[in-house]
Amino acid sequence: MATPSKYVTLVSGDGFEFVVMREAAMISPIIKGMLDPTRQFAEAKDARCVFEEMSAVVLDKVVEYFHYWYKYRNSEDVPDMDIPVELCLELLAAADFLGLDQCVHAVPLVSALADC
Numbered sequence: 244m245a246t247p248s249k250y251v252t253l254v255s256g257d258g259f260e261f262v263v264m265r266e267a268a269m270i271s272p273i274i275k276g277m278l279d280p281t282r283q284f285a286e287a288k289d290a291r292c293v294f295e296e297m298s299a300v301v302l303d304k305v306v307e308y309f310h311y312w313y314k315y316r317n318s319e320d321v322p323d324m325d326i327p328v329e330l331c332l333e334l335l336a337a338a339d340f341l342g343l344d345q346c347v348h349a350v351p352l353v354s355a356l357a358d359c
Contacts, residue, residue: 251278252291253306259299261306265290267313272342296340301333305341 251268253261269275277286286292294302308324315321326334338344 247278247280247287248290250290253302254291254293255297255299255302256293256295257299259302261302263306263309264313267309270309270312270343272345274341294340297337298333301330301337304330304334305337308343 247265249265250262251265251274253263253268253274255261265278269278274292276282277284277292278290280287297305304326311324
């Protein structure tokens with residue numbers, strides 16, 4: 244079996260593509276499952292996940308969070324992430340869809356959204 248790519252592409256419903264480090268995107272149990280080669284999903288073969296229900300604006304913020312989480316994953320003092328109030332509801336839905344509300348490491352995002 245070939246070694247998985249270090250990067251994955253996440254595609255919004257309006258066609259924008261975001262290239263993300265695989266390790267950062269794998270914080271989402273949904274993305275992790277989609278990219279699991281043992282499950283034989285097309286996403287695992289192509290390293291490309293399409294999220295028809297997410298706009299580019301929302302997916303951009305999700306990708307920003309993945310990078311934010313990766314940067315601070317081993318830190319004790321994590322700064323707040325800036326989340327625009329107008330995106331809170333859509334981001335909360337995206338976090339729920341991606342399983343980030345279940346992930347212990349994702350608590351800062353869900354907590355920040357609760358403050359909106």
